[in-house]
Amino acid sequence: xxxxxxxxxxxxxxxxxxxxxxxxxxxxxxxxxxxxxxxxxxxxxxxxxxxxxxxxxxxxxxxxxxxxxxxxxxxxxxxxxxxxxxxxxxxxxxxxxxxxxxxxxxxxxxxxxxxxxxxxxxxxxxx
Numbered sequence: 320x321x322x323x324x325x326x327x328x329x330x331x332x333x334x335x336x337x338x339x340x341x342x343x344x345x346x347x348x349x350x351x352x353x354x355x356x357x358x359x360x361x362x363x364x365x366x367x368x369x370x371x372x373x374x375x376x377x378x379x380x381x382x383x384x385x386x387x388x389x390x391x392x393x394x395x396x397x398x399x400x401x402x403x404x405x406x407x408x409x410x411x412x413x414x415x416x417x418x419x420x421x422x423x424x425x426x427x428x429x430x431x432x433x434x435x436x437x438x439x440x441x442x443x444x445x446x
Contacts, residue, residue, distance in 0.1 A: 361390070392427045395420070404431045 352360070365386070372379055395413070402408040406424075410417040424431060 361386075388427070391423065392429070395423055395427065396429055399424075399429065399431060406431070 368379075395409070398409045398412055399406070402412060406420055407417055410420040413420065415423075423429075
């Protein structure tokens with residue numbers, strides 16, 4: 320059974336001299352995310368997608384690949400940032416081979432830098 324819920328979408332972070340500033344709405348959204356398992360967030364997002372597909376009367380193709388990319392790319396970006404771009408440590412953290420990680424970095428066109436700002440990770444907003 321699908322329950323209709325009203326959710327507040329986060330606003331884009333405001334910037335001051337190029338630095339992101341968290342708003343109260345951002346903080347509230349993050350607090351709510353901490354209490355909801357990732358599995359439920361993904362399930363709800365997919366329910367909305369399926370509902371939109373039915374309403375638009377269109378067929379989706381390749382959904383599995385799309386979903387995997389949507390999860391895997393930010394996972395790799397954030398893990399790389401956490402490990403300061405060290406691919407060996409990142410691969411161990413993710414439980415994958417370093418060569419596999421390198422292929423995924425290339426496939427997703429993830430920029431890895433060799434300084435303290437090792438990975439260019441865009442701010443992620445949840446729609």
